[in-house]
Amino acid sequence: AQTVTQSQPEMSVQEAETVTLSCTYDTSESDYYLFWYKQPPSRQMILVIRQEAYKQQNATENRFSVNFQKAAKSFSLKISDSQLGDAAMYFCAYRSNTGKLIFGQGTTLQVKP
Amino acid sequence: SQTIHQWPATLVQPVGSPLSLECTVEGTSNPNLYWYRQAAGRGLQLLFYSVGIGQISSEVPQNLSASRPQDRQFILSSKKLLLSDSGFYLCAWSMGGPTDTQYFGPGTRLTVL
Numbered sequence: 001a002q003t004v005t006q007s008q009p010e011m012s013v014q015e016a017e018t019v020t021l022s023c024t025y026d027t028s029e030s031d032y033y034l035f036w037y038k039q040p041p042s043r044q045m046i047l048v049i050r051q052e053a054y055k056q057q058n059a060t061e062n063r064f065s066v067n068f069q070k071a072a073k074s075f076s077l078k079i080s081d082s083q084l085g086d087a088a089m090y091f092c093a094y095r096s097n098t099g100k101l102i103f104g105q106g107t108t109l110q111v112k113p
Numbered sequence: 114s115q116t117i118h119q120w121p122a123t124l125v126q127p128v129g130s131p132l133s134l135e136c137t138v139e140g141t142s143n144p145n146l147y148w149y150r151q152a153a154g155r156g157l158q159l160l161f162y163s164v165g166i167g168q169i170s171s172e173v174p175q176n177l178s179a180s181r182p183q184d185r186q187f188i189l190s191s192k193k194l195l196l197s198d199s200g201f202y203l204c205a206w207s208m209g210g211p212t213d214t215q216y217f218g219p220g221t222r223l224t225v226l
Contacts, residue, residue, distance in 0.1 A: 045217035099213055103156040
């Protein structure tokens with residue numbers, strides 16, 4: 001069975017600085033998708049970024065980018081120029097060929113002014 | 114564009130009472146629909162998913178059930194709530210296919226007393 005691990009329960013970053021959130025996963029599948037979701041205090045899950053495993057190029061969405069290392073089964077999220085509105089809980093998720101999403105336990109990001 | 118609604122937003126129910134949470138999606142046809150539960154400060158656990166009207170798959174055996182009476186309506190129910198049913202319930206939709214991505218509703222906070 002696939003598993004997703006986020007080893008950082010909490011992280012903090014100074015406003016305008018860069019922070020990286022870690023995620024590792026375990027799978028025997030070769031084709032899959034990885035996601036980062038953001039959950040602000042409102043608790044609605046918001047899609048941040050998506051990565052297809054067959055693509056070597058790392059996905060980027062404005063200030064958000066990933067470092068996808070398929071061999072290492074690592075999928076970290078980098079937030080550049082951090083803003084106060086980035087404060088939230090971030091979840092890494094794995095989607096298998098069956099379509100089911102498997103989530104990590106989340107990382108709470110604090111942004112300091 | 115597609116939107117997803119959930120209601121109620123919050124609910125406080127006594128132990129042993131029935132439950133009905135509703136999720137509806139607008140702007141798309143024949144979506145895949147999902148129910149998740151999130152305990153405080155934890156990741157999401159998939160409860161049920163549906164790929165079509167009347168088609169429900171259960172991931173976790175418990176005293177909850179799900180139904181899909183219409184194409185874009187997904188209902189989570191219980192005949193008798195337990196204390197352990199307290200949590201945050203999220204509905205999600207996706208269109209399936211190779212690039213399947215799940216999008217979440219605003220959630221329902223359920224407290225069972």
